[in-house]
Amino acid sequence: MSENLLEVRNLKKYFPITAGLLRRTVGHVKAVDDVSFTVKAGETLGIVGESGCGKSTTGRMIMRVLEPTSGQIVFDGQDITKLHGKELRAVRPKFQMVFQDPYASLNPKMGIEEIIAEPLIVNGVSRKQATERVVHLLERVGLRAEDRHRYPHEFSGGQRQRIGIARALALNPKLIVADEAVSALDVSIQSQILNLMMDLKKEFNLSYIFISHNLAVVRHISDRVGVMYLGHMVELADKRSLYANPRHPYTEALLSAAPEPKRQGRRERIILQGDVPSPANPPKGCPFHTRCPKVMDVCKVERPALKEVAPNHLVACHLYS
């Protein structure tokens, strides 16, 4: 199992809901509820799902910026779930994050050089070496060395995302968690950034966890894809298998609902009724049963486990038991 760069086991994050003067806990928002998966070295795992499905919370727990309620995160053979202080700082350089909003994730008062060099300086690299590295990184992400003297507001959204990527690469990480990294960009710029990320992956031997609501983008960049719904991983498979042969009714509906830019041979659309239930009060049994077109009696009482139904194709659905 040493080929797994990351192993996530039974990860949970419950946010307490408090009420009254004493902030008594009256319930929990089960943002992530028992999620397990692995990421191999050099692999891109896509995580798709709609707002509130827990995909970002999962990413942030892996980055150790959010404390899991329970579960285990094993990175590069080391259990990092409980690391703190110095020990955590020692492993931090190996996993980095790229954010959605290139406007909010760069400090407007810092020059580009400072932004990209900051992680290097924190980790004890000399000023001179840091500058060399910044120049190299800027050129590598498609910007110019002179750009290091400019400020974030002087760049377009796509260019800012390149800066965010350069910063994430500064410490030679092994894993990058990209949370909706291209969602705020126009399509012509989105494809530039996707191509860049795929090139960098080869060049720097990176693994990605690519979190997005955009199914087509996830298909393009990922090797394997996990589908989340209401805090659960409902399907996890190689991308070809998942997109050609989705097994979970939610994945099927999601794929059919995403409009494809063509006029001929469009798929029949499955329109789900209603909204996603509140994660503060999730339905009993299968989390999807309230909207599932194929719901059975057992779905209302028993939560289906994520099981392998075909080689490397895991589904959590009673239809397959």
Place this chain on the structure above:
Amino acid sequence: MAEPLLAIKNLKTYFISKDAEVRAVDGIDIEVQPRQVVCIVGESGCGKSMTSLSIMRLVPKPKGKIVDGEIWFNGRDLLKLSEDEMTDVRGNEISMIFQEPMTALNPVLTIGEQITEVLLRHRKLTKRQALAKAIEMLQFVGVPRASEIVHEYPHQLSGGMRQRVMIAMAMVCEPKLLIADEPTTALDVTIQAQVLELMKKMREDFDTSIILITHDLGVVADMADHVVVMYAGQVVESTDADSLFAEPTHPYTKGLLASIPSLEEEKDVLYSIPGTVPDAAAFPQGCRFADRCPIAQPSCREKMPELREVKPGHFVRCDLV
């Protein structure tokens, strides 16, 4: 062809400040036939939203100004109407829905108050009749518990429900033209599918024409009868939806379509349009796409190409195709 419901002729909307003249919309012609869905597609800053605000005469003052052109709607030039006459048109004959329903709805008024406000302004109804009509409309757009929801506030609803409320408000006076500016961009795909179906139903049941502004070519393929592609304040391609997807002709349209990752087929490398959109305060003299165009010739940079008919009903602003 029948008389168009809306005919925009040579519309120019500029933002004029002391030191710059930003040509947001720079001489566009668009026609909308009765019951037709026209999609205006383009990336950030192409002028698509400013076009819709110009039709409603809601261009932000004092900097924004319609400097030239005519907007013929139902036999009248909207640009020649007095402010009072225009108020009679808005919400009554032409309605608009926006991307972010939370900012478009008034947070301190109940849903019922906001919908009846439109009716009380444009129809001779008592408050009670207006409320009954509002409830009827909410039921029609698929809002459950409509008679209770009229007494609730926008924050109590989900994003998809808010967008339904917006549509109910826009449609309550049965306008001849509905302008929808990125109506589903903030919504999850399964909710987007619901709202797009609802808009189709509105067209069927009320014979409403729709101008749908979007950056998402998947939504365009799903909804459009006719498509207008905008780039840097101009129309670069205009044709029926089938021809646009079967024979995209302008290099920009082709580039956009090739940049989108597909749900159904594997693409190794996405095409990406190099560079970025030119600054609207300093457009180049010739073709505005020339700097990013794979087939540009020196002549493209000298003279602005005209929008010309390359096949019956298919207009393209490019001299090389």
